[in-house]
Amino acid sequence: MTLIKKKNAPKSIQTIVDDIIYSFHKITSQNTPIYAITITNTDCKTTEELRFYLTNKLFNRIHKDYKHSLEVLNYSFVIEYPTKVSMGNQIPDNCEVHTHIILGTTISKEHIEYYIQTTFRNPDILIEDITKRDDKMNYANYLIKQKHLLTDDNYNYKIKPS
Template identity: 80%
Template sequence: MTLIKKKNTFKTPQMIVDDIRYGFHRITSQNNPIYSITITNTGCKTTEELRFFLTNKLFNQINKDYKNSFEKLNYLFVIEYPTKVSMGNQIPDSCDVHTHIVLETTISPQHLEYYIQTTFKNPNIHIEDITKRDDKNEYVNYLIKQKDLLTNDNYNYKISI
C-alpha cells in the first residue's frame, strides 16, 4: 500500500500539521535508514516551483532509475520560507524558498547528493542520518515551525508501507 498526499483538497493549517506529523511518523517507523536533508540555494522563488522540482524532477527520476531494484524510497518534504519571512517583522534579504526532506531509503547518501546536484544548479545540501537519534521524533516539530504559513503546496509525501 502506498500513502500519497491528496491533491486539490482544502486543508486548514491544523489539518496540514496533522498530515505532516502522520507522514513523518509513518516514515520513521520503517526499518531502513532515515535521512534528514536540507536543500537551500535552489534558485526557486515559489513553493509551487520548488514542489515541482522536488516531485517531478528529483523523486520521479530516482524512482525511475531504481524502478527494477529492491531500493526503498519513502519521502516527506516541507518547503519553507526564509526565517525573516516567517518572523513577519523583518524585510527578507531573499524570498528564495528551501526544503527539509525526511527520507527513508536504502540508497546511499552519495547517490542522493548526486541526484540533488543534477536537479538544482549549485544547491547547498546538508544530509544527516537520523536513524539512531533519540530526538528524531522532535524533528517533526522543526518541520512544522512555520505552521501559520503552510499551505497544501508547502509539503508532499509518498510512503510505501
C-alpha cells in the same frame, strides 16, 4: 497500499500539520536508514516552483531509476520561507524558499546527494543520518515551525508500505 498526499478541497492548517506529522511517523517507523536533508540555494523563487522540482525532477527521477530494484524510497518534504520572511505575515512574490526532507531509503547517501546536485544548479545540501538519534521525533516539530504559513503547496509525501 502506498501513502500519497491527495489533492482534495483546501486543507486547514491543523490538517496539514497532522499530515506532516503522520507522514514523518510512518517513515521513521519503517526499517530503513532515515536522512534529514536540508536544501538551500535552489534558485527556486516560489513554493510552487520548488515543489515541482522536488516532486517531478528529483523524486520521480529517482523512482524511475530504481523502480525495478529492491531499493526503498519514502519521502516527506516541507518547503519553508527564509526566517526573516516567515517572521512577518506577508509572503513576498519573490524570495528564496528552501526545503527540509525526511527520507527513508536504502539508496546510499552519496547517490541521493548526486541526484540533488543534478536537479538544482548549485544547491547547498546538508544530509544528516538520523536513524539512530534518540531525539529524531523532535524533528517533526521542527518541520511544522512555520505552520502559520503552511498551505497544500508547501509539503508532499510518498510512502510505500514496508
